Amino acid sequence: MEVTLRAAGPDDAGFLGDMLVEAVCWRPGAVRLDRSTLLDTPELGHYVLGWPRPGDRGVIAETPDRDPSGGPGRPTPVGAAWYRVFDPADPGFGFVSAGVPEVSIGVVADWRGRGVGRRLLSALLAAAAADGVPALCLSVEHDNPARHLYLSLGFRMVANDAGACTMVRTTAPAEEVSPPQGAAE
Numbered sequence: 001m002e003v004t005l006r007a008a009g010p011d012d013a014g015f016l017g018d019m020l021v022e023a024v025c026w027r028p029g030a031v032r033l034d035r036s037t038l039l040d041t042p043e044l045g046h047y048v049l050g051w052p053r054p055g056d057r058g059v060i061a062e063t064p065d066r067d068p069s070g071g072p073g074r075p076t077p078v079g080a081a082w083y084r085v086f087d088p089a090d091p092g093f094g095f096v097s098a099g100v101p102e103v104s105i106g107v108v109a110d111w112r113g114r115g116v117g118r119r120l121l122s123a124l125l126a127a128a129a130a131d132g133v134p135a136l137c138l139s140v141e142h143d144n145p146a147r148h149l150y151l152s153l154g155f156r157m158v159a160n161d162a163g164a165c166t167m168v169r170t171t172a173p174a175e176e177v178s179p180p181q182g183a184a185e
C-alpha cells in the first residue's frame with residue numbers, strides 16, 4: 001500500500017506521543033508505558049509536550065484511508081520523525097548544543113522493515129537543511145537496530161556511555177566539500 005509523507009502539524013501531537021512510546025519502549029518484551037504516563041515523565045514528555053514550538057519540525061508517514069465503502073476518508077498515520085530544539089537547562093538524552101535539534105522517530109510495528117523509517121528520516125534531514133539547521137543529533141541505545149539506519153544515513157557517534165550513544169549528522173550534503181585552495185575553477 002502506498003505511503004505518503006507530509007509535514008507534521010499541531011494536530012499530530014497525539015500521534016507523536018504514540019511514536020514516542022514506540023521509541024522509548026522499542027525493546028521486544030519491554031514493559032509498555034501508556035502515552036499519558038510517558039508524557040507525565042519529565043525527561044520523556046519534553047520530546048512532545050507543547051508541540052509544536054518554534055524550531056520544531058516533523059514528518060508524518062500515512063496511508064490512504066481504508067474506507068470499506070471505497071469513498072475518501074482520513075489517512076492513517078503509520079510513522080513519524082521529528083526534531084526539537086532543547087534548552088541546555090532541560091536537555092534531551094542526545095543533547096549536543098542549543099543549535100542542534102534532537103531527532104525522535106517511530107514507525108507503527110506492522111509497518112516496520114518496509115522503508116518507512118528511512119524515508120521519514122531522509123525527509124527530516126532535507127527539511128532541516130532547507131531550514132538552515134546545521135546538524136541534527138539523537139540518542140540511541142547500543143542494541144537498538146535503529147543504529148544501522150542512522151549510520152547508513154550518515155549519523156556518526158560523538159559520545160558513548162554504558163547504555164547509549166549520541167550521534168550527530170550535519171545537514172550539508174556529503175558532496176558539498178570545498179575544493180582545495182588553488183584548484184582551477
Ligand SMILES: CC(C)(COP(=O)(O)OP(=O)(O)OC[C@H]1O[C@@H](n2cnc3c(N)ncnc32)[C@H](O)[C@@H]1OP(=O)(O)O)[C@@H](O)C(=O)NCCC(=O)NCCS
Pocket residue numbers: 022023024026105106107108111112113114115116117118119139140141144145146148149152
Ligand atoms: C527504527 C525504526 C523507526 C526504523 O523504521 P523502519 O520503517 O522499520 O526502517 P526501514 O524499513 O526504513 O529500514 C531502515 C534500516 O533500519 C535498519 N533496521 C531497522 N529495524 C531493524 C531491525 N529490527 N533489525 C535490523 N535492522 C533494522 C536496517 O538497517 C534498515 O536498513 P535497510 O534499509 O538497508 O534494510 C522502526 O524500526 C521503529 O519504529 N522501531 C521502534 C522505535 C525505535 O527504536 N525508535 C528509535 C529510537 S532511538
